Structure formats: structure tokens, C-alpha cells
Amino acid sequence: MEVIIQDTPEDCARIGASIIASTLRRKAHAVLGLATGSTPLVLYREMIRLHAAGELDFSMATSFNLDEYIGLAPDHPCSYRYFMEENLFKHINIRPERTHVPDGNAVDVDAACKAYELSIRSVGGIDIQVLGIGTDGHIAFNEPVSSLGSRTRIKTLHEDTREDNARFFDSMDEVPTHCITMGVGTIMECRQLLLFAFGKAKAEIIARAVEGPITAMVPASALQLHQDVKIILDTAAARKLEHGDYFRHVYENKPEWQRH
Ligand code: GLP
Numbered sequence: 560m561e562v563i564i565q566d567t568p569e570d571c572a573r574i575g576a577s578i579i580a581s582t583l584r585r586k587a588h589a590v591l592g593l594a595t596g597s598t599p600l601v602l603y604r605e606m607i608r609l610h611a612a613g614e615l616d617f618s619m620a621t622s623f624n625l626d627e628y629i630g631l632a633p634d635h636p637c638s639y640r641y642f643m644e645e646n647l648f649k650h651i652n653i654r655p656e657r658t659h660v661p662d663g664n665a666v667d668v669d670a671a672c673k674a675y676e677l678s679i680r681s682v683g684g685i686d687i688q689v690l691g692i693g694t695d696g697h698i699a700f701n702e703p704v705s706s707l708g709s710r711t712r713i714k715t716l717h718e719d720t721r722e723d724n725a726r727f728f729d730s731m732d733e734v735p736t737h738c739i740t741m742g743v744g745t746i747m748e749c750r751q752l753l754l755f756a757f758g759k760a761k762a763e764i765i766a767r768a769v770e771g772p773i774t775a776m777v778p779a780s781a782l783q784l785h786q787d788v789k790i791i792l793d794t795a796a797a798r799k800l801e802h803g804d805y806f807r808h809v810y811e812n813k814p815e816w817q818r819h
Contacts, residue, residue, distance in 0.1 A: 560783060562769060562790045562806035564797040568601045568757040571791045575689070575753055576605040578789070580615050582687050582751070587619040590679075592688030592746075593647070594625050594699070595639045598755050599689055600646060607650040617653040621682050623675075625690070625699035626740035627663040629713065637727050638663060661711065661739035672711040672739055679745070688749035692756050695719055696764050696777035700740035707773075707781045709742030743781050752788040754779065756796040765792060766799040 565571045582589050593599070609615035624639055631638040640660040648658055659678060665671035679685060690698050695717060701709060702717045714737065716724075721734045728734050746752070756765050768779035769790055782788045797803050 560769065560785075560788050560790055561810075562792065562797075562800070562802075563810050564792050564794060564800075564803060564807050566794055568598075568755075568793050569605075571755055571757070571793055572601040572605040575602045575755060575791055576609055576615070578751075578753060579606060579687060579689075580609055583615060583617070583620060586686065587616065589620055589686040590682050590684065591620055591622045592625065592685040592741075592749055593622050593643065594689045594691050595642045596691045598691035598757055601757075602689065602755065603647040606647065610651045615651075617651045620653055621657040622653060622659060623679055623685060623741075624658075624660040625688075625746075626738055627661040628735040629663045629668065629737040629739060630735050631663050633660075633664075637733070661741075663735075663739060665739075668713050668739060672713065675711045675739070675741075676745065685749040687751045687753065688746060690746070690752060690754040690779075692754060692761060692764060692768065692779050693720055694723060694760060694764055696768055696779050698743065698746060698754070698779045698782075700738045701743050701746075701778040703776045703778065705743055705775060705778050707747075707775055707778070708744040710745050711739065711741050714738055714740050743778050747781060747785055750787065752782060752785055753791060754782065754788065755791050757793045759795040759798065761792075761796040762799040765790070765796050766801070770801055 606615060627639045633640040661675055662671050695703055700714050716736055716738055725731045725734050767777050771780060773780045773783050
């Protein structure tokens with residue numbers, strides 16, 4: 560794992576967007592894995608800025624999102640499809656038919672989950688996946704004790720996660736109880752992973768995920784087994800890392816050409 564610590568979320572976003580830009584320059588038809596939540600917003604703003612500046616072209620790209628709430632229509636303001644349209648898709652030139660978000664309104668959810676896995680496979684897999692982390696260590700919506708080999712499936716949301724995400728809804732009662740999420744195993748098959756975390760509320764779980772044991776109790780700790788993962792943190796989210804100084808030293812001494 561490469562741990563990159565920067566002063567601000569904006570600095571982290573610049574690094575993330577530049578990695579995504581070099582992926583798309585190398586492979587115009589790259590498959591992007593995208594995430595929701597407040598963390599990736601700053602990254603999406605930077606990607607939009609690069610696109611407007613003519614430095615990022617999504618015309619051949621495909622995207623797959625990690626997860627979606629069950630029971631919310633795509634045009635519901637709290638659905639992840641709506642989030643993606645508002646915060647990224649409508650501002651860039653990705654073709655709408657090449658953007659994929661699990662269908663939270665599917666009649667046969669199990670079949671929809673299997674079809675999602677198949678469509679990822681049919682385009683050759685995900686080249687680069689953006690991730691955030693929940694305060695309980697979840698990635699996508701893989702709550703603690705999710706199998707580290709899990710695939711796209713229905714999950715029951717933890718009450719803590721529902722409470723964390725209630726800020727996007729008018730009331731706690733409106734927060735869905737279930738979701739469709741890519742599994743930890745699905746995420747581990749992506750060729751490259753970029754996990755972002757900002758703010759002191761994430762410091763404890765980042766230390767457990769990066770420096771603690773690999774355990775289904777902290778699904779993000781599975782990333783320790785991935786061969787190409789960057790953990791991109793602001794100073795506040797990095798402050799509980801025992802080896803923070805070492806991670807900074809490694810990054811600062813990397814040759815420029817190896818940086819992204
Ligand atoms: C949700 C999403 C996750 C995200 C997490 C953290 O649960 N399903 O993909 O990483 O929230 O959200 P935030 O970035 O708002 O802290």
C-alpha cells in the first residue's frame with residue numbers, strides 16, 4: 560500500500576484526479592469505478608475542472624458505481640444515481656449509457672446483482688476504483704463482518720451507517736435500510752484502488768485499516784492484500800497512523816516520474 564498524506568483535501572484531490580487523468584490518457588476506454596459520499600466531491604470538482612480545461616476526456620470511458628440504496632428511484636435526490644448525475648456526470652462528456660449504478664428499484668435484486676457483476680466483467684473489469692471509508696471501516700456498503708471475498712449483493716445497513724448518512728435525508732426514517740453493493744471481492748479485482756479519507760473523524764478507522772490486522776471487522780483492511788492501492792489522506796485523517804512520518808518520507812523521496 561502506498562499512503563500519501565497531504566495538507567488538505569484539495570491537495571489530495573489534485574493527486575487523485577491526476578492519477579485518473581493519466582489512466583485515461585493511457586487508455587481512453589478505461590473503466591472507472593466511482594464512489595459517493597461527501598469525500599469524493601472534492602475529487603469530482605477537480606475532475607470537472609480538468610475536463611473544462613480540455614485535459615480530461617471521458618468520451619470513451621465507462622463507469623461503475625459501488626452501491627445504491629434499495630427503494631430509491633434514480634431521480635430521488637438521495638439516490639446515488641442522482642448524486643452522480645449532479646456531482647459529476649452532467650458536467651463531463653461521459654456517455655450516459657456507459658455509466659452504471661446498481662438498480663435500487665430492481666424487481667429481482669439477486670438477478671440485478673449478478674447482472675452487475677457480469678457487466679463489469681464484459682467490459683474487461685474496472686481499471687481504477689475510487690473509494691471512501693465509513694467510520695466503521697466499510698468500503699462501498701460492505702459493513703463489518705462482510706466476507707472479504709463477497710460479490711455484488713443486497714446488504715442490510717448498519718444503524719451507525721444509517722445515522723452517518725441521515726444528514727442527506729430529511730429524517731432518519733427516510734434512510735433506507737438496505738442497499739445493493741459491490742462486494743469486497745469485487746473491489747479487490749479492480750486493477751488499481753484509490754481510497755480517500757479526510758478529517759479527524761476518519762483518523763481512528765484509517766489507522767485500523769492501514770496498520771491493523773486484516774479482518775472482516777474492518778472491511779477496508781482487506782486492501783492490505785491488493786497489489787496497487789493508494790490511500791490518500793489529509794493531515795487530520797492521517798494523525799493516528801503510527802508510521803505517518805515514514806509514509807511522508809517515502810512519498811517525498813519518490814522520483815517525480817514515479818509519483819502518479
Ligand atoms: C457511504 C458510501 C461509502 C462511503 C461512505 C463514507 O456509506 N456507501 O461508499 O465511503 O458513505 O461517506 P463520507 O465520504 O460521506 O464520509
